[in-house]
Amino acid sequence: MPQHDVWSSDPTRPLILTPGEPAGIGAEIAGLAWMRQSSESIPCFVLLDEVERLHALFAELGWRIPVAEVTSCADAIDAFAEALPVLDHRFGRKVVPGTPSSATGEAVLNAIRRAVALVRSVEAAAVVTNPIAKSVLYDAGFAHPGHTEFLAALAADDALPAPTPVMMLACPELRVVPVTIHIPLRQVPEALTRDAILHAARVTARSLIRDFGIANPRLCVAGLNPHAGEQGVLGREDIDVIAPALETLRAEGFSVTGPVSADTMFHAAARAAYDAALCMYHDQALIPIKTIDFARGVNITLGLPFVRTSPDHGTAFALAGTGKADPTSLIEALRTAREMVEGRARAAAADGV
Amino acid sequence: MPQHDVWSSDPTRPLILTPGEPAGIGAEIAGLAWMRQSSESIPCFVLLDEVERLHALFAELGWRIPVAEVTSCADAIDAFAEALPVLDHRFGRKVVPGTPSSATGEAVLNAIRRAVALVRSVEAAAVVTNPIAKSVLYDAGFAHPGHTEFLAALAADDALPAPTPVMMLACPELRVVPVTIHIPLRQVPEALTRDAILHAARVTARSLIRDFGIANPRLCVAGLNPHAGEQGVLGREDIDVIAPALETLRAEGFSVTGPVSADTMFHAAARAAYDAALCMYHDQALIPIKTIDFARGVNITLGLPFVRTSPDHGTAFALAGTGKADPTSLIEALRTAREMVEGRARAAAADGV
Numbered sequence: 230m231p232q233h234d235v236w237s238s239d240p241t242r243p244l245i246l247t248p249g250e251p252a253g254i255g256a257e258i259a260g261l262a263w264m265r266q267s268s269e270s271i272p273c274f275v276l277l278d279e280v281e282r283l284h285a286l287f288a289e290l291g292w293r294i295p296v297a298e299v300t301s302c303a304d305a306i307d308a309f310a311e312a313l314p315v316l317d318h319r320f321g322r323k324v325v326p327g328t329p330s331s332a333t334g335e336a337v338l339n340a341i342r343r344a345v346a347l348v349r350s351v352e353a354a355a356v357v358t359n360p361i362a363k364s365v366l367y368d369a370g371f372a373h374p375g376h377t378e379f380l381a382a383l384a385a386d387d388a389l390p391a392p393t394p395v396m397m398l399a400c401p402e403l404r405v406v407p408v409t410i411h412i413p414l415r416q417v418p419e420a421l422t423r424d425a426i427l428h429a430a431r432v433t434a435r436s437l438i439r440d441f442g443i444a445n446p447r448l449c450v451a452g453l454n455p456h457a458g459e460q461g462v463l464g465r466e467d468i469d470v471i472a473p474a475l476e477t478l479r480a481e482g483f484s485v486t487g488p489v490s491a492d493t494m495f496h497a498a499a500r501a502a503y504d505a506a507l508c509m510y511h512d513q514a515l516i517p518i519k520t521i522d523f524a525r526g527v528n529i530t531l532g533l534p535f536v537r538t539s540p541d542h543g544t545a546f547a548l549a550g551t552g553k554a555d556p557t558s559l560i561e562a563l564r565t566a567r568e569m570v571e572g573r574a575r576a577a578a579a580d581g582v
Numbered sequence: 583m584p585q586h587d588v589w590s591s592d593p594t595r596p597l598i599l600t601p602g603e604p605a606g607i608g609a610e611i612a613g614l615a616w617m618r619q620s621s622e623s624i625p626c627f628v629l630l631d632e633v634e635r636l637h638a639l640f641a642e643l644g645w646r647i648p649v650a651e652v653t654s655c656a657d658a659i660d661a662f663a664e665a666l667p668v669l670d671h672r673f674g675r676k677v678v679p680g681t682p683s684s685a686t687g688e689a690v691l692n693a694i695r696r697a698v699a700l701v702r703s704v705e706a707a708a709v710v711t712n713p714i715a716k717s718v719l720y721d722a723g724f725a726h727p728g729h730t731e732f733l734a735a736l737a738a739d740d741a742l743p744a745p746t747p748v749m750m751l752a753c754p755e756l757r758v759v760p761v762t763i764h765i766p767l768r769q770v771p772e773a774l775t776r777d778a779i780l781h782a783a784r785v786t787a788r789s790l791i792r793d794f795g796i797a798n799p800r801l802c803v804a805g806l807n808p809h810a811g812e813q814g815v816l817g818r819e820d821i822d823v824i825a826p827a828l829e830t831l832r833a834e835g836f837s838v839t840g841p842v843s844a845d846t847m848f849h850a851a852a853r854a855a856y857d858a859a860l861c862m863y864h865d866q867a868l869i870p871i872k873t874i875d876f877a878r879g880v881n882i883t884l885g886l887p888f889v890r891t892s893p894d895h896g897t898a899f900a901l902a903g904t905g906k907a908d909p910t911s912l913i914e915a916l917r918t919a920r921e922m923v924e925g926r927a928r929a930a931a932a933d934g935v
């Protein structure tokens with residue numbers, strides 16, 4: 230099973246949390262997550278953000294969040310219980326909540342670059358990213374389709390090209406992986422190749438083994454068409470593309486069920502029979518998980534050499550500066566990153582690495 | 583608002599329940615539903631089935647279900663408390679549970695014809711249909727794509743052509759209506775016309791008003807593409823087809839929201855804001871409802887001149903004859919038919935019809 234190099238990771242290190250779009254809710258949900266450590270188990274993290282603006286923002290909201298400016302991730306470990314540890318990251322101009330500016334775009338991208346550098350140098354254990362505003366970054370010259378592709382490019386080095394990442398959405402009851410993602414529905418049948426299914430399935434299974442400690446992960450694979458095509462009467466892709474890919478996966482030793490009629494896959498009894506659902510397109514994956522648990526969904530990028538998670542929502546400009554944003558998804562993203570880091574460390578120890 | 587004639591309906595009449603495929607679980611779930619009347623409220627219904635085989639089937643299962651052969655629907659009303667009322671309907675050969683035969687196909691179709699005739703003559707209040715096996719009926723010369731189209735054809739008469747029915751799936755928490763249904767996903771973008779959306783929305787709204795007593799029904803309409811197309815970046819149909827249809831509906835006075843990103847429509851808080859979700863294709867509608875409530879989904883055919891519901895499952899040949907089938911969906915189908923009949927009667931009374 231060929232795979233991208235996995236970077237070394239020290240599970241005793243904190244998570245590094247990027248600011249995302251600073252005019253969004255990132256800093257607020259980071260502060261709210263830190264505040265919950267007394268009542269909930271929140272893993273240690275360091276926020277990359279501008280120390281001075283955080284002081285002002287939290288003061289304006291009336292939040293008593295002490296900010297500890299740290300100069301290394303290591304310093305954050307002791308600081309975390311008493312203060313929100315922050316690696317200072319300047320935006321170069323005043324940030325107005327709710328009013329994004331392309332003038333801060335380069336600084337937003339640099340924060341992501343810094344975070345990846347920190348996991349590469351084993352100072353941070355994993356990257357958790359706050360939401361960015363793609364349109365703002367495009368205006369600043371951003372050339373990648375999105376956050377994930379940018380992270381993949383940053384993972385490339387002299388020896389290895391950028392990996393092809395796989396998106397997983399997870400909540401406590403369900404993990405889903407869409408094989409095709411942000412494309413028009415009309416383009417899905419063409420984009421749904423045997424190779425795309427194989428890549429998504431292999432990367433998913435590998436992560437379930439290594440990061441989630443599931444020795445023999447069970448994948449349930451949705452059909453593309455209604456009733457998974459009903460023996461070809463309602464479409465051929467289930468027979469011609471998906472089924473052969475699943476045969477290949479079974480021959481490789483993976484535990485795979487499908488193609489299954491997608492509408493019968495997601496009720497509680499059905500979910501108990503698999504560890505992740507492989508879906509053929511965006512809404513087939515996102516509808517069930519957001520129906521089951523709208524608040525706690527976490528976006529996980531599989532197939533990178535480091536662990537990366539993010540909350541499953543956007544910048545929420547309308548809420549920025551109000552203190553009303555919900556940190557639930559960010560908290561789950563932090564917890565999931567920590568769980569994956571520990572799983573990966575256990576797997577590495579078991580391998581004698 | 584043009585509409586098909588609605589047949590007169592007498593809400594004091596029983597529901598007529600078809601046998602569906604007799605080798606399936608229809609008779610068993612009918613018996614189980616009847617038995618629950620002591621503990622649950624089950625509306626009065628008459629089963630069309632073969633009296634003699636029911637005696638044998640129930641005896642073999644060890645079920646003490648007295649069967650009352652009735653000669654009219656009216657007789658069923660008094661009989662129902664003490665026995666399962668049955669209008670005898672012969673299949674012409676021995677029925678073997680789990681082993682369907684095209685030899686009984688014509689009798690299966692005749693039972694559906696009889697049921698429609700009974701609502702047409704106002705002897706029965708509504709039609710509830712048990713599942714059929716389409717492939718068995720095709721072998722017997724059945725020329726319609728499915729149950730629903732056959733019922734539509736039976737609704738035609740000299741004055742009016744067959745109506746174009748609309749499928750609704752309902753459970754206590756959600757009603758969904760797919761605009762396109764049993765076609766390959768690849769064909770959805772072409773099939774999704776402005777007229778198809780308008781027809782589904784108008785028929786749905788009319789039924790919510792008349793059958794469900796919702797004076798100002800609120801429809802929430804899903805986009806076709808991920809994120810409802812994200813301003814056209816992820817597909818144009820949301821802008822070019824769906825949005826103009828919704829403008830037309832709003833101009834007609836309907837309360838319509840959308841097109842909405844389909845993955846954000848179905849969690850509990852979102853569902854509270856509408857009475858029915860209009861979806862663009864099969865899985866977009868069926869995934870959320872079957873995820874939320876797999877057992878209690880009811881299939882409702884809107885746009886016919888009579889009320890028709892059915893359980894949202896198939897013939898379950900593997901369970902036939904075991905007594906293990908779950909009558910929950912049939913019970914919900916019976917209750918929903920009763921609710922709609924009473925709603926329609928109230929609406930007719932209010933209209934002075």
